[in-house]
Amino acid sequence: MIEVRDLHKAFGEVRAVNGVSFTARDGEITGLLGPNGAGKTTTLRMLYTLMKPDAGQVLVDGVDAYEDALAVRRRLGVLPDARGLYKRLTAAENIDYFGRLHGMEPALLARRREALIDGLEMRDIATRRTEGFSQGQRVKTAIARALVHDPRNVLLDEPTNGLDVMATRAMRRFMRQLKAEGRCVLFSSHIMQEVAALCDRIVVIAHGRVVADETPAALLAQTGESSLEDAFVKIIGTDEGLAA
Numbered sequence: 001m002i003e004v005r006d007l008h009k010a011f012g013e014v015r016a017v018n019g020v021s022f023t024a025r026d027g028e029i030t031g032l033l034g035p036n037g038a039g040k041t042t043t044l045r046m047l048y049t050l051m052k053p054d055a056g057q058v059l060v061d062g063v064d065a066y067e068d069a070l071a072v073r074r075r076l077g078v079l080p081d082a083r084g085l086y087k088r089l090t091a092a093e094n095i096d097y098f099g100r101l102h103g104m105e106p107a108l109l110a111r112r113r114e115a116l117i118d119g120l121e122m123r124d125i126a127t128r129r130t131e132g133f134s135q136g137q138r139v140k141t142a143i144a145r146a147l148v149h150d151p152r153n154v155l156l157d158e159p160t161n162g163l164d165v166m167a168t169r170a171m172r173r174f175m176r177q178l179k180a181e182g183r184c185v186l187f188s189s190h191i192m193q194e195v196a197a198l199c200d201r202i203v204v205i206a207h208g209r210v211v212a213d214e215t216p217a218a219l220l221a222q223t224g225e226s227s228l229e230d231a232f233v234k235i236i237g238t239d240e241g242l243a244a
Contacts, residue, residue: 001023001025001026001059001060001061001062001153001184002023002024002047002059002060002153002155002184002186003023003058003059003060004021004022004023004056004057004058005021005056005057005058005059006019006021006055006056006057007019007020007021007043007046007053007055007056007057007058008020008053008054008055008056009039009042009043009046009051009053009054015208016037016039016042016208017039017042017043017046017053017208018039018207018208018209019056019208020039020043020056020205020208020209021210022203022210024153024185024201024203025184025201026152026183026184027179027182027183028179028184028185028201029175029178029179029186029187029198029199029200029201030184030185030186030187030199030200030201030203031187031188031189031198031201031202031203032044032186032187032188032203032205033189033195033202033203033204033205033232034188034205034206034236035206035236038205038206038207038208038236039207039208039209040205041157041188043205044080044155044157045080046058047060047065047155048073048076048078048080049065049069049072050080052066053066058072060075060076060153061075061152061153063075074102074149074151075151075152075153076151076153076154077143077146077147077149077151077153077154077155078146078154078155079139079142079146079154079155079156079159080157084142085130085133085138085141085142085145086130087129087130088129088131089130090127090129090130091117091122091126091128091130091133091137091141091144092113092117092127094130094141094144094145095113095116095141095144095145095148096113096148097145098145098148098149099112099113099148099149102148102149104148112149112150113148116144116148117144119174120140120143120144120170120174121140121170122137122140122141122144125137125140125141135161135163136163136164136167139159139161139162139163139167140167140171143156143159143171151183152182152183153183153184153186154178154183154185154186154187155186155187156175156185156186156187156188157188158187158188158189158190159175159187159189160172160189160191160194168194172194172197172198175187175198179200192227192228192232195216195228196216199216200215201213201214201215202214202215202219202228204232204235204236206235206236206237211235212235216228219231219232219235223235
């Protein structure tokens with residue numbers, strides 16, 4: 001479980017995150033939405049300890065992210081907005097490298113690597129160097145690398161961005177599998193169809209604050225709209241749309 005309590009972050013005079021609080025629970029998929037400049041990406045970076053908040057607290061399975069950042073990183077699997085693969089390594093070698101960084105025993109690492117390769121439907125690319133991979137192939141490899149140490153909490157920043165239809169369907173199946181395993185899944189997206197299909201709960205951030213934190217059905221009822229896209233626009237009060 002990930003708990004965010006009164007998180008603040010400013011860059012000079014700009015308050016990017018101004019009192020964000022929400023909880024992403026185990027066995028659920030929580031969507032994090034927001035328009036351009038809402039503070040969504042800054043919030044995610046603070047959750048996975050890449051950036052330190054000016055004030056507030058992040059707890060991952062009850063562990064404070066800034067009192068014991070290493071313990072929190074062990075509990076998190078993160079797909080950031082920058083995928084960053086080692087191009088001279090194969091997909092399997094990328095996964096193995098991160099497993100070794102986590103100190104995994106060779107036999108356990110091999111089992112986890114093979115399970116992820118099967119789960120993400122990437123058997124055909126496992127032994128290929130990642131240089132020249134398509135966007136979908138890069139994303140699958142980056143997710144496998146992020147999850148090799150079997151974290152209970154998963155943060156995905158636009159996991160289907162740039163994927164084709166078949167790769168997107170495979171990614172959604174995999175996210176549902178993570179939920180079925182009882183993991184906490186928090187992901188950002190600008191695709192409302194995806195949010196509607198996957199999310200148990202939706203957190204909407206605008207102007208650095210949480211402006212909604214409800215189930216999809218509750219958001220529709222609250223706004224009186226029939227689609228999540230229209231509900232989102234009403235909640236944030238703009239037609240600017242969703243952002244990366």
